Amino acid sequence: MMERKTMNIAVIGIGLIGGSFALAMRSKGVAGRIVGVDNIAGNCKTALEMGLVDEIMSLEDAVECSDLVVISIPVDAIPLVAVKVLNRVREGQVVIDMGSTKEELCDVIALHPNRGRFVATHPMWGTEYSGPQAAVEGAFAGRTVVICQSELSDDDALARVTEIYRLLEMPVKYMDAEEHDLHAAYVSHISHITSFALALTVLEKELEDDHILDLAGGGFESTVRLAKSSPEMWTPIFMQNKYNILDVLREHIHQLQVLRRMIEKDDTESLKAVMRKANGIKRVIK
Amino acid sequence: MMERKTMNIAVIGIGLIGGSFALAMRSKGVAGRIVGVDNIAGNCKTALEMGLVDEIMSLEDAVECSDLVVISIPVDAIPLVAVKVLNRVREGQVVIDMGSTKEELCDVIALHPNRGRFVATHPMWGTEYSGPQAAVEGAFAGRTVVICQSELSDDDALARVTEIYRLLEMPVKYMDAEEHDLHAAYVSHISHITSFALALTVLEKELEDDHILDLAGGGFESTVRLAKSSPEMWTPIFMQNKYNILDVLREHIHQLQVLRRMIEKDDTESLKAVMRKANGIKRVIK
Numbered sequence: 001m002m003e004r005k006t007m008n009i010a011v012i013g014i015g016l017i018g019g020s021f022a023l024a025m026r027s028k029g030v031a032g033r034i035v036g037v038d039n040i041a042g043n044c045k046t047a048l049e050m051g052l053v054d055e056i057m058s059l060e061d062a063v064e065c066s067d068l069v070v071i072s073i074p075v076d077a078i079p080l081v082a083v084k085v086l087n088r089v090r091e092g093q094v095v096i097d098m099g100s101t102k103e104e105l106c107d108v109i110a111l112h113p114n115r116g117r118f119v120a121t122h123p124m125w126g127t128e129y130s131g132p133q134a135a136v137e138g139a140f141a142g143r144t145v146v147i148c149q150s151e152l153s154d155d156d157a158l159a160r161v162t163e164i165y166r167l168l169e170m171p172v173k174y175m176d177a178e179e180h181d182l183h184a185a186y187v188s189h190i191s192h193i194t195s196f197a198l199a200l201t202v203l204e205k206e207l208e209d210d211h212i213l214d215l216a217g218g219g220f221e222s223t224v225r226l227a228k229s230s231p232e233m234w235t236p237i238f239m240q241n242k243y244n245i246l247d248v249l250r251e252h253i254h255q256l257q258v259l260r261r262m263i264e265k266d267d268t269e270s271l272k273a274v275m276r277k278a279n280g281i282k283r284v285i286k
Numbered sequence: 287m288m289e290r291k292t293m294n295i296a297v298i299g300i301g302l303i304g305g306s307f308a309l310a311m312r313s314k315g316v317a318g319r320i321v322g323v324d325n326i327a328g329n330c331k332t333a334l335e336m337g338l339v340d341e342i343m344s345l346e347d348a349v350e351c352s353d354l355v356v357i358s359i360p361v362d363a364i365p366l367v368a369v370k371v372l373n374r375v376r377e378g379q380v381v382i383d384m385g386s387t388k389e390e391l392c393d394v395i396a397l398h399p400n401r402g403r404f405v406a407t408h409p410m411w412g413t414e415y416s417g418p419q420a421a422v423e424g425a426f427a428g429r430t431v432v433i434c435q436s437e438l439s440d441d442d443a444l445a446r447v448t449e450i451y452r453l454l455e456m457p458v459k460y461m462d463a464e465e466h467d468l469h470a471a472y473v474s475h476i477s478h479i480t481s482f483a484l485a486l487t488v489l490e491k492e493l494e495d496d497h498i499l500d501l502a503g504g505g506f507e508s509t510v511r512l513a514k515s516s517p518e519m520w521t522p523i524f525m526q527n528k529y530n531i532l533d534v535l536r537e538h539i540h541q542l543q544v545l546r547r548m549i550e551k552d553d554t555e556s557l558k559a560v561m562r563k564a565n566g567i568k569r570v571i572k
Contacts, residue, residue, distance in 0.1 A: 124501055144500040173500050186488050187501040191509040194480055197541040199564040202472050205537060212570045214430040214459050215410055215473040221571055222508045223477040228568050231561035235554050242549055249546045251491060253539060255483040260535045263528055268521050275517035278485040282514050284498045285507055 006032035010062035010069045012081060014038045014047040016127060017098050018072030019135025022052045027137065028167045035062045047132040063088045068164075071097040076236030079108035086114040094157045096121050100184060101240040102148045102177035116154035119161040122146045122180065123170060124188075128228040141169040148177045185244035190252060192226045192234055193245070199227035292318035296352035298345060298367060300324045300333040302413065303384050304358030305421025308338045313423065314453045321348045333418040349374045354450075357383040362522035365394035372400040380443045382407050386470060387526040388434040388463035402440035405447040408432045408466065409456060410474070414514035427455040434463045471530035476538060478512045478520055479531070485513035 009025060011018040014036040025031040036053030038044050044056045063069055069085050071078055078099045085095050086109060095118045099105060102120055109115055125143040145165045150158055165172055206212050238245055262271045295311060297304040300322040311317040322339030324330050330342045349355055355371050357364055364385045371381050381404045385391060388406055395401055411429040431451045436444055451458055492498050524531055548557045
């Protein structure tokens, strides 16, 4: 059996995503030393205690000693950190991010002389929890990862990153950044907004928590799960993908108004017809 | 060990709920003969093949030979069938329904001379699938069951039914019918409407199924799951609980409009504040 070459990894932002990535890389046996960077002291402490990272360093030192730099912080902070990291990378080093939006980032780093060392990625996995204590073993397997603007990455950097995601058992899809953000609005961001709104509706109307808890078996639990998500992580996503989200949200509110009108008018035939149309989602979500 | 007395059971409507109830009663060893009643021939055939029921009978014959009659059909059909069954019950027999709405049913049977033999129940469990082939072993354990207007049921009938639900490991909550329908609108019915609307939004906007499938890991899957639910089952629920649903839906659309306006105006502080408020759902949904 050939020994697989290990790589030293810097994880900038040791939360749910960065921590889960560190665990995955260790379990595949490809991680050498894993160095954590985080400006929240409590995250550093927890990540060390959990063994997610071997030590904590400054961003500069972490980049200096790593083969792979992973940026897993809220999306509003990614572009500036990406530039700072790219300012320091040498030949052979590779930088990736894991953010849920891509247009702003790709725009900011577009003309950086080291752009080729960067691979913009979005692993389609997450939970409603956050912080290093939320990190999950075996988190990414089977989920798709989107790589954006792969034509701007150096061949060797792209090859290294696709090999990493292959090891993590993640199918790779390629999109341009604009296309990614549009689809992410439809299929991920809007779900979070509807969950937040649903939680607000119920908390507004149901004054007794007991009733929510008792009756939640009726479907509420899965629909509202995402409303537990971190405001610090999601506010920047909504702002960075603002125009796509406003567009999808307008359509979603319209669909709710149409359903409401049908119920109001006892129009059961139309109701059944649109529900049958909605059932079409079975084609794509098993 | 005392031998537990078995009872003969008639299940009217052998679908997801009736079939799962039959499985649960068998696995607890309390079912004698289980007789199925269903006006869809395919359901009868499947239920027999799967062993959910021992034989198929007409409603009249099934009621005649059973200790417990379970009505598990769409809510618009329950009231009339409940009256037909109550017209035939004798002393010692007990009738329950499993519908998601209760006001209309309780109103219809209120003055029936055999009202005392009826216990109106709503086990808070379901999936997005339907038909006998969707029946699940161990479906109800740990979920709440709501019993409505228990004061109108005979003491022995109520005692028998609470004992059955205790065997199925379901905590029992008591509500009047009006209260039940209000809470069910908030915590179950509205979730189905938002899921249907979300599926319609995405199917409207995303012309390529592949993109939905690839990106669905981002939270979409759990939010849209209920959109696979049966139009035949849910249309009558929406109609019977119309005024509560219109009210909650008005509030939900309002919440979405407020969120949309905050995103439009880059009002990140207010966005974070309402999302933190929505996070309060953690108090009640673990």
